Structures are given as structure tokens and as C-alpha cells.
Amino acid sequence: MTKMRNIAKYVFLTIVSLISIFPLYWMAVSATHSSIDVIRGALLPGNYLFKNLSNLLSAGDVSGAMANSFKYAIMMTIFSLFICSLAGYGFEIYHDKAKDVIMAVLLLAMMVPFVAIMIPLFQMFSKWRLLNTTMGFLLPTLSTPFLIMLFRQSARSFPHDILEAARLDGLNEFNIFLRIFIPTMKSTYASAAIITFMGAWNSYLWPKVIMTEKTSITMPMLVANLKEGYVTDYGVLMLAVLLCSIPTVIIFFVLQKQFAEGITGAVK
Template sequence: MNKGKKAAMYIFLTICSLLSVFPLYYMACAATNKSVDVSRGKLIPGTYLVENFKTLIANQDLSRALWNSFRNATVLTLICLLVCSLAGYGFEIYHDKGKDIVFAILLTAMMVPFAAIMIPLFRMFSKLKMVNTMAAFMLPSISTPFMIMMFRQASRSFPHDIIEAARLDGLSEIGIFFRMFIPTMKSTYAAALIITFMNAWNNYMWPKVILQTNSSITMPMLVANLLSGYVVDYGMLMLGVLICTIPTVIIFFFFQKSFAEGITGAVK
């Protein structure tokens, strides 16, 4: 590659990077400006951050929303990782034609949008008197076809010789999974953790339907409430969006390296 093509490539990639980062920069700047400045398209940081924060906590229960979102996302992520990894491991290690049929049905379920099953799910949980409970929030998401497929693909790279050796040494099947499979697949678990946590944290539609009390408010619901007034305070709104974004950004950057390795290993 000559110098001209190389320079053009770097310029193109730089422009794409700036375009990708600009919405985040604009959100951060808008969180520090007055609503009128945001409406005017001001692109430099202001000095109104503290006032926007005071207005936000005065109008919304920010601490409760943060706690509910963090608790729901953390518990759901842990349960989902355990259930889906067990299912993916079982589909691959204990392989037979019957399991292939069940797995094909699971993959078919990926094509059904959640909006199509939301009303039947709500009616079912309503009859079971589980509305406004964490169980109703988590049950539709603790096992997803995508996560099961991801762990099944990762299980294909797990050496079967190790499993046979462990069985000869007297290690139980559960022991093989917890003491050998999980430590070996740390990168896959990290990738699944990021995806599951982000989906659970950003989930708006189902919590809005099934969690109907003010005490159950989550961060996406809080951000939506900021848009429900007759006059929208865009500075306060952008600050709410920024606060809602920070936890997922921290999780992603903390597991970034393992995420790349896990995704690569899962699709080999």
C-alpha cells in the first residue's frame, strides 16, 4: 500500500471515529448546559451541570431508579449466565439428534419479536398474580436462544479429552462444569455478561408493562418520564441520559478485551 492510499485510509477512519464519538460528546456537553443552549445547538461544555443535577433529583427519584436498574440487571445477568451456559454446555457435550431438534426450535424462537409475545406474557403473569414482582421481570429473559447458541458454540472448543479424564478421576458432571468448564471459558462469560447486562439495563418496554408502581422505576423509565412534561428541560434530560449510559460504558470498558476474545471464540 502506497503512502497516498494509507493516508486516505487513516483520514477516512478518523472521520468515521469522530462521527461515532460525536453523539457521546454532544450528550456530555448538553448535560452541562441550559435547556435553551441545548436547543440552540451549543457544542462546548457549560457551567450548568450542578443546576441540572439538582433539578433532576428534585423531579425524579434518581437513587431509587439507579438501585432498581443495578439490582435487576445484576441478578438477571447472573441467573442468565448460569442457565444459558448450562443449556449450551448440555446441548454440545451430551449431543444427540433429539437435542438438535430442540435447538432448532430455540433458534426459530429468535425470529419472533418480543412485542408479539408481550401481551400473552402479561396475561399469564397477571393470572398468576406476579405483576410488580422481580420474578415477572426476569423470567422472560433468564434464558435466551442467542445466549444458549453462544455458549454451545463456545463449548465446541472445550476439549472432550479433559472431560473423559475428569470422569475417570471420579469428578461428577456438575463438578466438571463448575470446576473445569467455567474457568476455561472466562472470555465467553465476559462477552455474555456485557451483552446480558446491557440488555437488562437498557430494557424499557417489558419493565414499563410489568412494573407498574413508582417504587419499581428503572433508569430507562426515568429518562422517559423526563420527556412526558409539557416543557422539556433538555439539559436535565441529557444529564439523565448520561447517568443512564455511564454504568454500561464502565462494564464494557472493564471487560473489553475479554469481550473481543469471547465473541471470536464463540463464532469459530
């Protein structure tokens, strides 16, 4: 009876896995077909890949959009991890009731949709002359309540005995954070890096508002531009989506173990 249950369980999980991965497979296959074949629902690889690539390169500045996306996502990841981890560390290590109130306000801010503050932000950034700048892209989401909460939860498992020993050895508080806390929380940093990089890479609404020049276009903006006009080439569109998805897929698979450990540690 137990053996039959295990077989049924694995069959069910296999079916669910295939259903989950099918959209990715269909996207990759569609990138090798013409628009007509994509509409017809072709499920086997075709021979239209290089033609679609040529059409994509002629339709927009793919290399520039890819470079901009990498630049914004990498800078966002580095600065956001440092700022949010420092805040989460401070909230927990130097804990008091006032910081609990501030943290509650930050968590309440998560309930405010970004579109509600987008227009005031645009007006502010326009007056500060931050349109079409990297700083204009980074500032609104450089520090997020979710990441601060993630690092705060992880800091709760950080042994305070190490802090006391480091202080007795003469390390100041900032060096304790840099030389002890950061190396100890590698899994949390990996999970936060995946979340931040994917969020920055896939960001569309704010870059669309703040980046008004063609030289500042990102990959999600380029993909959206391919749908403009009276006729959409779905083969080219699928190829662009595939190229846009590859970096995030690679990063997730490289750091998936640390991601699971970091999320689990934060929950604990």
C-alpha cells in the first residue's frame, strides 16, 4: 500500500513539474519558429532562429538594452544588499521598542502600491534632474521593507557571544558587521541577491517613466516595444523574452541552494 502511494506521489509530482516547465519549453521552441508557426502552436523546434535573431537585432538596440539591464540590476543588487543588511543588522542587534515601531511603519509601507507614489516621485526626480540617470532608476527601490525584514530575521540567529568577543578584541561596530556578520550570513545574502536582481532586471513601470531616452532602454522595455504597431512578430517576441529570461534563470540555478537556506533561516 505504501509503495503504491509513493508511486502515485511521484507520478503526480512529475506531471505537475512538466506542466510547470511547459511554458518555458514553449517559449524556447517558439523562438525558433516564424510568427505563423507560433500562432499555430508548433511544439517542436524549427529552423527560424537565426532569421528571428536578425529581425530582433534590426528592430532595436539589443546589446544596449542588455548592457543597461545588467548595469542597473548589478548596481541595484550591490547597493540594496549593503543598505538593507546594515539596516536589518541594526534593527536586531541594537533592538529596542522604538525600532519595533519604525519597523512596523516600514512593513505598513509595503501595503502602499508603487503606482500610488509614482507621479510624486516623477515630479521630484524631474526637479532634481535625475531623469535618464542611474541614480533615478536606483533610488525608489534601493531599500525595501521586505529585504530589511529578511536580514533582521536572519540577524536573530546571529550569536551575540561573537559580538562580545569581537568588541573585547577591539573591533568597532562597523568592522564587526563587515568582517563577521556578512561572511556568516552568506546564504541570506544569496537569497536577497536573487530577489533583488530579478526585481531590478524585470522592472518595467518605473524605468518606462524615468528613462525617456532610447539610449537608456532596458530589456523589458525593448520586449514591450516589440508589441507596438499593427502586426506583432511572435517569433521575434519570443526570442526577445527568451534572451531576457536567461540571466535570471542562470543566477537562480547557481544560487538556488543558498536561496533555500537563506529563506529557511530567515523564517526560523
